[in-house]
Amino acid sequence: DLNWNRPEDEKLLREWSPNVIIGYAKELFKSIRDRTNLLYSCEEKLNITIDIVKKFDKAKTICFGQSTTFADNLNTLINRELPNQSVVYHSKLQTRLVQLPDGKTKKVGKTVLMREAIEAIKTNKARIICSASAIDTGFDVKDISLGIVCAGTQNPTQQKQRGGRIVRLEEIYQSDVPVLIINLYVPDTRDEEWLKKRQSKNTHIVYWVEDLEQVTFNPVNTNEYD
8 A cells, every 4th residue: 555655655665666676686696696606617716626637647537517618618728738638528518610531521519529528538538527517427437536526516416426426336446446536615605615515425534625735645634524
């Protein structure tokens, strides 16, 4: 029963009418999306990932992100620093024109490109594969020894799936052969909260470190978290 002609009612209508409330909600969700994207695509995560793959330069590596843009950017940067060592794998790969031996060109779609990326990492034509969520399941490369989780959700199932891409139980591996999963996060943000929640059901030791020098395949647990 509010009346636009009454000043006190007009103030309420301008601030709290259904359309205005919807506008508030849209702005809130946009801010949440922007914050999430900022944490997922943090430039410093690109830089530290480059440092990690350089440090562990013999380890076959899988890098997980939450966006295809991040995977593309990471793949480009790695190949700039370490030529021909990285491939990218996700569901939004763009069709490419490739040149055939006879000089002709043909279009190669995402299905072929995804298959070629998997084949490259399996046959050691590439050492690093960069991906988004598409590779969380259905990826079976037995000699991956390093996983870098550049971004993730708070879901423990995702952590388990990604760990399963790296931790292999086949007979060719002995139980004491170490594998390393490195989770990157922005301290004191929702990113840290998401990481702790998705690690909440871990059965292996978690090491919290602040310097790449502390990261090793044979770590010593010197902090309070275990």
